[in-house]
Amino acid sequence: QVQLVESGGGLVQPGGSLRLSCTSSSFTLGHYAIGWFRQAPGKEREGVSCTSNSGSTTIYPESVKGRLTISRDNAKNTVYLQMNSLKPEDTGIYYCAIKTAAPGYCSRYATSYDDWGQGTQVTVSS
Numbered sequence: 001q002v003q004l005v006e007s008g009g010g011l012v013q014p015g016g017s018l019r020l021s022c023t024s025s026s027f028t029l030g031h032y033a034i035g036w037f038r039q040a041p042g043k044e045r046e047g048v049s050c051t052s053n054s055g056s057t058t059i060y061p062e063s064v065k066g067r068l069t070i071s072r073d074n075a076k077n078t079v080y081l082q083m084n085s086l087k088p089e090d091t092g093i094y095y096c097a098i099k100t101a102a103p104g105y106c107s108r109y110a111t112s113y114d115d116w117g118q119g120t121q122v123t124v125s126s
Contacts, residue, residue, distance in 0.1 A: 009120030022096030038092035047108030
């Protein structure tokens, strides 16, 4: 039973934009810290963004800072990852994950998260 669903991936040219969505029919996402991760072929899964349950805390690694933005729409039970100025090295499968956490806390480390979606492919290529 799939409980987290990512969507919005696709093929985009360098410099382009995509908006990924993460939604759930089982979890109220506003109760959880949310992380977005990506995994390129032959590489480990890396965190690209996270947000606390209230959205008061967001974290980005230097490699994506200023280009990726995580946001929530609790009315739609959806978390978004807006990706701008995409580069070929952003290519990979993007996953969202949830974690029960204290208010204001989130983590960029995959081992911290409890439930995962099945991922959506993002390919940045000309």
